[in-house]
Amino acid sequence: MPKAKCEGYFLFIMSENAGQKVKILNTLWVTHNVRRFQLEKPAAFRYIPGQATDVSISREGWEDKLRPFTFTSLNDWDFLEFTIKIYTDHNGVTNELGKLQAGDSLIIHDVWGTIHFEKPGVFIAGGAGITPFIAILRQLHKDNKMGSNKLVFSNRTEKDIILREEFENMLGDNFINLITGEPASVWYHKRVDSDYLKKLIDEGAGYFYVCGPDPMVDGITQGLKAWGVAHNHIIREEF
Numbered sequence: 001m002p003k004a005k006c007e008g009y010f011l012f013i014m015s016e017n018a019g020q021k022v023k024i025l026n027t028l029w030v031t032h033n034v035r036r037f038q039l040e041k042p043a044a045f046r047y048i049p050g051q052a053t054d055v056s057i058s059r060e061g062w063e064d065k066l067r068p069f070t071f072t073s074l075n076d077w078d079f080l081e082f083t084i085k086i087y088t089d090h091n092g093v094t095n096e097l098g099k100l101q102a103g104d105s106l107i108i109h110d111v112w113g114t115i116h117f118e119k120p121g122v123f124i125a126g127g128a129g130i131t132p133f134i135a136i137l138r139q140l141h142k143d144n145k146m147g148s149n150k151l152v153f154s155n156r157t158e159k160d161i162i163l164r165e166e167f168e169n170m171l172g173d174n175f176i177n178l179i180t181g182e183p184a185s186v187w188y189h190k191r192v193d194s195d196y197l198k199k200l201i202d203e204g205a206g207y208f209y210v211c212g213p214d215p216m217v218d219g220i221t222q223g224l225k226a227w228g229v230a231h232n233h234i235i236r237e238e239f
């Protein structure tokens with residue numbers, strides 16, 4: 001069995017999962033550039049919702065090109081799932097993932113990552129940074145523990161919103177979209193700036209979960225700390 005280690009809020013699973021080949025069961029485009037992969041699950045495979053693994057493609061020339069992706073499935077599902085933004089602007093791993101079909105295989109490695117659920121709060125995601133929160137929010141929903149948790153999801157356009165319907169169903173009014181690049185959208189709004197963070201703090205958010213492009217995560221972390229939010233109340237990926 002994998003061993004779970006907890007150091008402060010750093011959670012890490014020492015796994016026996018390195019280099020396991022798993023077959024793709026099915027794929028689905030969930031937006032114009034985000035693809036869902038459902039995969040065979042090795043026996044007794046476990047992770048903490050929010051955690052990731054390094055993934056490579058089981059094809060000649062691609063096996064040693066590892067990229068991190070987050071599990072969006074839950075432990076009690078009988079398959080693994082990744083939700084992956086495909087970049088077609090260069091010949092990288094995600095471009096190649098965009099060409100795979102059911103029956104092809106990926107290689108998954110050790111489970112790692114510091115994003116995990118602590119206590120109720122606000123989840124702030126930018127684009128594909130939503131993926132760790134998919135697993136966490138699905139788990140809370142399944143356990144009837146969604147409570148006052150809130151999701152603030154920032155995207156450039158409405159067509160970039162991943163799993164919009166599912167989040168609407170899980171969170172109702174606590175699902176807040178921000179659209180940064182489409183003035184016609186009802187959610188067209190400025191970025192998650194200092195004033196917006198203060199508003200969230202004033203509304204009672206205790207914990208902040210932040211994932212997205214590095215400049216966004218760093219900016220929000222600095223903004224929260226400037227308003228007095230304690231370091232251990234800000235959950236983000238720590239490298």
Ligand SMILES: Cc1cc2nc3c(=O)[nH]c(=O)nc-3n(C[C@H](O)[C@H](O)[C@H](O)COP(=O)(O)OP(=O)(O)OC[C@H]3O[C@@H](n4cnc5c(N)ncnc54)[C@H](O)[C@@H]3O)c2cc1C
Pocket residue numbers: 052067068069070071082083084085086087089090091092093094095113128131132237
């Ligand atoms: C812990 C963790 C978990 C993650 N989980 C997920 C997840 O669940 N889903 C998800 O979608 N992403 C996730 N990511 C991000 C994901 O790992 C990257 O998107 C992926 O590694 C990109 O791989 P790539 O080989 O396609 O691109 P890379 O070659 O690694 O390039 C990445 C970026 O650089 C740009 N770039 C690089 N080279 C060129 C070039 N020559 N021309 C033009 N542009 C270029 C790409 O457009 C892209 O923006 C996660 C990242 C981390 C750290």
